[in-house]
Amino acid sequence: DVKVTQSSRYLVKRTGEKVFLECVQDMDHENMFWYRQDPGLGLRLIYFSYDVKMKEKGDIPEGYSVSREKKERFSLILESASTNQTSMYLCASSPSNIQYFGAGTRLSVL
Amino acid sequence: QQPVQSPQAVILREGEDAVINCSSSKALYSVHWYRQKHGEAPVFLMILLKGGEQKGHEKISASFNEKKQQSSLYLTASQLSYSGTYFCGTERRSGGGADGLTFGKGTHLIIQP
Numbered sequence: 001d002v003k004v005t006q007s008s009r010y011l012v013k014r015t016g017e018k019v020f021l022e023c024v025q026d027m028d029h030e031n032m033f034w035y036r037q038d039p040g041l042g043l044r045l046i047y048f049s050y051d052v053k054m055k056e057k058g059d060i061p062e063g064y065s066v067s068r069e070k071k072e073r074f075s076l077i078l079e080s081a082s083t084n085q086t087s088m089y090l091c092a093s094s095p096s097n098i099q100y101f102g103a104g105t106r107l108s109v110l
Numbered sequence: 111q112q113p114v115q116s117p118q119a120v121i122l123r124e125g126e127d128a129v130i131n132c133s134s135s136k137a138l139y140s141v142h143w144y145r146q147k148h149g150e151a152p153v154f155l156m157i158l159l160k161g162g163e164q165k166g167h168e169k170i171s172a173s174f175n176e177k178k179q180q181s182s183l184y185l186t187a188s189q190l191s192y193s194g195t196y197f198c199g200t201e202r203r204s205g206g207g208a209d210g211l212t213f214g215k216g217t218h219l220i221i222q223p
Contacts, residue, residue: 004151030208031208033210035213040215041215042112042197042213042214042215042216043152043197043199043211043213044213045202045210045211045212048209048210050208050209056209058202058210059202059212090151090152094208096208097140097142097157097208098154098157099142099144099152099154099211100154101151101152101153102151103150103151104151
């Protein structure tokens with residue numbers, strides 16, 4: 001079974017803090033993704049990576065950055081968290097076209 | 111552009127059928143379907159490729175009309191376990207989904223006993 005693990009299920013941070021969301025996959029997948037999920041908006045792609053140290057912007061990259069130093073790990077970084085970044089964040093990995101999602105991190109920015 | 115899903119929500123009795131539609135304003139290379147149960151991760155159901163190919167998964171099947179840029183998901187004789195939110199996803203570019211998917215806003219399906 002493919003396992004995509006997100007380090008935290010729930011996080012509470014303060015406005016202006018630097019926030020790291022971590023994601024690890026155990027299937028040697030090339031591609032990894034970060035989405036955010038908001039009620040009524042569905043899942044929206046923030047960033048993705050198709051190789052170590054490679055990254056590309058998705059549809060809503062503003063306010064976020066990513067890091068992929070190792071193949072199995074993909075981190076999402078909020079440089080200065082804001083209240084409008086309160087959301088559910090989903091990580092996914094993929095060998096080609098099927099995406100395997102983690103359980104999500106619910107981030108609240110106060 | 112996000113694909114448009116309809117209906118937004120549907121409530122069924124166990125054993126009834128449902129159809130969920132997904133349409134796009136841009137040319138589609140493929141359509142992906144996922145289901146998310148409350149509090150869980152989205153789970154892949156199937157991919158529909160160009161050519162109107164129909165795929166099936168348990169009693170769930172789907173079609174893809176590339177000319178109309180539409181896909182439909184058919185749930186036959188629905189079971190309680192089918193409850194959840196269904197998302198269609200379209201490829202952002204022609205890379206087979208390797209550069210991510212653009213998802214619709216989802217269709218909430220509630221199956222009652």
